[in-house]
Amino acid sequence: DTEVTQTPKHLVMGMTNKKSLKCEQHMGHRAMYWYKQKAKKPPELMFVYSYEKLSINESVPSRFSPECPNSSLLNLHLHALQPEDSALYLCASSQAYASDSYEQYFGPGTRLTVT
């Protein structure tokens, strides 16, 4: 099974709302990633978790708060977002972060619209 699942598929939220995105994988991967993708642009790395610890934060605003409750789950908590945060949020996983050769498997994404 090489599947990464993400919920919800679509999310519409106001600027004062608090919501969470969820990502799950059961491949035994120890690295998980959050990417943000705007229309017609490549994915941009936001966060990397390695062995359930935050390894990389690509200077992401604090209104995005990641969490890795266990090795299979990755959450992205959203609070006080701006309309420009509307995008496709992709989760990915790989066997480990400390290797440049492992393949990354992407989830289907959550389409977020901030109104």
Next chain:
Amino acid sequence: KNQVEQSPQSLIILEGKNCTLQCNYTVSPFSNLRWYKQDTGRGPVSLTIMTFSENTKSNGRYTATLDADTKQSSLHITASQLSDSASYICVVSARTGFQKLVFGTGTRLLVSP
């Protein structure tokens, strides 16, 4: 600066025809090159991954080539189908010991009936 450039930006072909997408990169030191297919509004799906020593790799009707000397790769699609309509993203991994991917901007392919 590590960069990945793809051409063309977009392409329209008739169903059943072949096409070739190009990728040039400046990522150094090089570890591997990946081609992903991304349907609109969906996550990227891996097609191939090639290391320095691999010149060609196939996945069904998709064949990727790599010339590490000229830092160029191509993705050839044979006998295109309507379901091939998607964005194709070239991604290069630098030999950093970590998963640091450099994404190209993609080629949007439309296969027309």
